[in-house]
Amino acid sequence: MSDDEPAENISGGDAGGGRPAAFEAAEDPATRAEAVVDALGDQYWRKAYGGQDAFECLVRTILSQNTSDKASQPAHDALMARYGPADDGADGGGDGDDLAESLADAAQDEVAETISGAGLYNMKSERIVALAERVVEEYGGADGFDAFVRREDPGTVRETLLDMDGVGPKTADCVLLFAGGRGGVFPVDTHVHRIARRMGLAPADADHEGVREALEESVPPGKCGFGHTAMIQFGREYCTAREPACLGGPEACPLYDLCDRVGIDELAGEAVDPSEAVADGSGD
Template identity: 70%
Template sequence: MSDDAGDAGATDDPEPEENISGGAAGGGEAAVFEPAEAESRAEAVVDRLGELYWQKAYGGRDGFECLVRTVLSQNTSDVASQPAHDSLMERYGPGGEDEARSASERTSGEQSDPRVGGPDLAESLAAADQQRLAETISAAGLYNQKSERIVALAERICEEYGGAAGFDEFVKTGDPEEVRSALLDMNGVGPKTADCVLLFSGGRGGVFPVDTHVHRIARRMGLAPADADHEGVREALEREVPAEKCGFGHTAMIQFGREYCKARKPACLDDPEACPLVDLCDQVGVTPATGDVVDPAESVGE
């Protein structure tokens, strides 16, 4: 998704559909958390974001599809990765064109290509021709690397969990630390991808995935050390934000980064009052008087 805000979704789900982390296809549902005195500044920030954007409880997405969707979103925008995801599901998902073609071939007595879709997405992708998959997801960028990664992940899911259904059960019912450890052991799955699967599929509380927006904003606001890496930011936020608020804190903070707290030109540069969170922000690395903006880590020791 671009830095511009998306259009509002349905009235019962205010999250923009363009946000690949949520929206109509993101799982979860609108929720309201009773207001209370925030016990930390990080919680106060998340509460304010909830008032500004949305409060939601996440969970319910298919575990393997969520994993694939997050891989497609790596190093690209939602605008690019969403069409790639849709094309992949149209071809390889249940009821996809490859499954229909396979059924037609069986009915007509023709030889069925073993590398075609079936009811299980993991089985379908494990048997996929990588070059054809790469062409299918080309909109996401880095499609050769991502197609190779997706096929390898699908093969492993089939081998270790018997397919997408078994993996989905593991994600939703397994010990969260064991699930996260298993995900991180998979090639091409980093902390953010693992945490997105835990949150959007498993519905696990206390999981605050950290992408580039969250990493920048948390350090700029002083919610995490200025020189913290992604894991350091995650640990700080999960320690200070109540478990039930971490999910919408993640998606709402991303939206805030797209609208207000942009990397090169945060809203407070021109007018402090333009930012709805200015009273909660340390402005680490941002100097409105001079217009200078640097990565928070570069301001350490100044």
């Protein structure tokens, strides 16, 4: 595991929110993707998500872009301590009870200083302040934005989020999942993108949106959330980019029998991106 990766995916671990949920493993899964998610649930956790504050979730996900949990979590904590509501459990340096209002009024350079440990802090601070201003202007603050995310049609929410500067598909889907509690949302990060294509759950040359569509079509809605968080953990622990566990033999990976191993050459002990394997014909 890279030193940049924390030991556990905080979104799925005990500190990551959500609540344990007894999703039943299917006796006869309708798809191999469902079988994989059931196996991941046995390996790690089964949780239902939702209930996080939508604007804070948006800010947290912006901070995590191109940055590990190990770096983004302290930046989030520092931001909440300086600008969060006084009753949020931190120092609550904000002027009121609304994180969006506090950040909309904040000096961008001070926000940048606060989140400097998260990487790309100048760009992220500009985006966070601009998003706060938009949320205050269009929704009256964090509470109004939270109600919009939880109650409006999911397609409308996703379209609106994608129209915001700095918000891509993964960020939008994380807000829908962790704040909105929307079923059938399977956010795709680097780990999910790699693993779904390597296992053959999505086309080897699919982009992030292609992987998302494939997984959301083949995984039951109630299992998408924990499928996302557990697949990230699986990618950190077993299915890494360059040295996946299967190179050590079938017994080294708990999901070996469910995987097509696209781009994996066990004899040579090599792993390439699945799209490269298809391009050179080795994945046929």
